[in-house]
Amino acid sequence: MATGELATTAPVGVGWLGSRIGERTARGVAGTVSGLIRDGEVLPGTRLPTVRALAAELAVSPTTIAEAWSQLRAAGLIGTGRRRGTVVLEPPASPAPGQSFSGWQTVDLEHGLPDPALLPPLEDAVAAGVHAERFSAPAKHAITPQLRAAVKSAWPFPVESWTVAAGGHEGMLLACQAVARPGDVIALEEPTAPWLLELLRRSRIHVVPVRCDEHGPLPSALAAALEHRPVAFAYQPRAQTPLGHSVPDDRIAELAAVLSEVDIPVIEDDDFGPLASAPSRSLGTHLPGRVLLVRSYCTALGTELRSCVLGGPAPLVERVRQQRGPGSVWSSRILQDAQAFLLTDPGTGELLNRARHRYAQRRTALSEALREHGIEAPARDGLTLWVPVPEESRALITLAANGVSAGAGSRAGNSGLPHIRVATGQLPDDPALVADLARMIARASGRG
Numbered sequence: 001m002a003t004g005e006l007a008t009t010a011p012v013g014v015g016w017l018g019s020r021i022g023e024r025t026a027r028g029v030a031g032t033v034s035g036l037i038r039d040g041e042v043l044p045g046t047r048l049p050t051v052r053a054l055a056a057e058l059a060v061s062p063t064t065i066a067e068a069w070s071q072l073r074a075a076g077l078i079g080t081g082r083r084r085g086t087v088v089l090e091p092p093a094s095p096a097p098g099q100s101f102s103g104w105q106t107v108d109l110e111h112g113l114p115d116p117a118l119l120p121p122l123e124d125a126v127a128a129g130v131h132a133e134r135f136s137a138p139a140k141h142a143i144t145p146q147l148r149a150a151v152k153s154a155w156p157f158p159v160e161s162w163t164v165a166a167g168g169h170e171g172m173l174l175a176c177q178a179v180a181r182p183g184d185v186i187a188l189e190e191p192t193a194p195w196l197l198e199l200l201r202r203s204r205i206h207v208v209p210v211r212c213d214e215h216g217p218l219p220s221a222l223a224a225a226l227e228h229r230p231v232a233f234a235y236q237p238r239a240q241t242p243l244g245h246s247v248p249d250d251r252i253a254e255l256a257a258v259l260s261e262v263d264i265p266v267i268e269d270d271d272f273g274p275l276a277s278a279p280s281r282s283l284g285t286h287l288p289g290r291v292l293l294v295r296s297y298c299t300a301l302g303t304e305l306r307s308c309v310l311g312g313p314a315p316l317v318e319r320v321r322q323q324r325g326p327g328s329v330w331s332s333r334i335l336q337d338a339q340a341f342l343l344t345d346p347g348t349g350e351l352l353n354r355a356r357h358r359y360a361q362r363r364t365a366l367s368e369a370l371r372e373h374g375i376e377a378p379a380r381d382g383l384t385l386w387v388p389v390p391e392e393s394r395a396l397i398t399l400a401a402n403g404v405s406a407g408a409g410s411r412a413g414n415s416g417l418p419h420i421r422v423a424t425g426q427l428p429d430d431p432a433l434v435a436d437l438a439r440m441i442a443r444a445s446g447r448g
Contacts, residue, residue, distance in 0.1 A: 011047035018057035026067035129338030146340035157284030161317035168296025171308035178319035191412035216247035239272035244380030246278030256286030369438035383425035398444035
């Protein structure tokens with residue numbers, strides 16, 4: 001929408017806006033104002049302070065504010081008119097109440113992808129990354145000092161060695177292939193991420209399931225799985241896909257007690273990374289030298305950075321490195337340092353907090369709308385709701401007839417009651433649309 005099509009309101013107070021801005025860089029200013037616009041605290045049509053007025057309020061150079069305004073303009077959040085100055089536009093995010101909606105076929109309700117509008121901008125990060133020191137081929141798979149320093153403080157246990165992978169999927173594939181050969185068995189939580197099951201199937205690695213409840217893998221189920229002599233145990237410690245739970249300290253201790261009876265490695269898949277609501281907990285605090293944590297940053301920072309870090313005992317990490325052959329995709333040191341910039345940048349931290357809050361709002365909105373139809377799908381964490389249905393195939397076909405493509409619960413290795421997976425990361429923020437989706441799911445479940 002062009003600036004001239006908006007009814008201009010009174011300007012936002014320069015003092016009020018200045019008080020909301022923490023990091024006084026172009027990136028920090030743009031991030032704060034972007035969040036205020038998307039959260040509805042600064043409405044479309046509002047005039048923003050002049051560059052010089054806000055620069056004086058923040059005691060920064062006018063160039064800093066001009067660059068922030070340039071970033072917001074490129075994002076389609078503000079426009080500049082000759083007479084009315086800089087004006088807030090309608091944010092080009094998920095449809096809000098009253099905006100046009102182009103249909104559920106345009107919304108990811110199956111794969112759990114992040115909302116592009118909630119990803120942090122990469123311009124400053126990439127600019128920081130280009131200063132990375134260049135290394136020859138033998139060091140191309142090594143983690144950069146900047147990235148190692150950025151992730152180390154958030155790791156839940158002491159680490160002997162680090163490496164990187166080109167995204168969370170590759171990280172888990174390398175980790176599993178490092179501990180299991182074709183024909184071997186891995187104990188794996190059930191249900192789990194469909195993509196992980198597919199990766200293991202293609203690698204001809206067999207799975208013995210470990211049933212989960214709302215607190216994570218059941219110790220009794222893990223003990224039973226160990227009777228099949230698996231070569232490793234793999235699970236998600238927080239924001240589990242598709243159940244959304246995070247494993248509490250007491251369950252971690254119980255699982256550690258079971259695993260203390262055998263000498264097998266543990267692989268932890270932290271796919272939601274810094275967007276998870278729960279703190280980072282790990283079996284590594286109980287089983288030193290046996291746990292490899294695979295932490296992906298793709299959902300939080302975007303897939304373009306190929307962001308995944310693996311940390312754990314030196315022998316396990318070295319086996320992961322050996323899996324990366326000459327033809328494998330390597331992790332650019334420029335992109336690693338760009339990731340390090342984002343993980344230590346206060347402005348990005350604020351954007352991630354807002355994204356975490358927005359994702360929680362979306363999954364809670366759908367969970368509550370489903371509850372009104374008698375369907376319990378707890379909104380714990382992550383980008384997926386695990387929705388019970390009487391018959392999976394019938395529910396999926398009925399939804400597809402209405403343009404809704406949800407995920408099959410059976411693809412998550414679910415051997416219990418039928419479920420479907422409904423991704424929530426890209427849900428529209430219009431309550432009426434969410435209620436409409438809940439009604440369609442209820443009808444597909446025979447409740448409408």
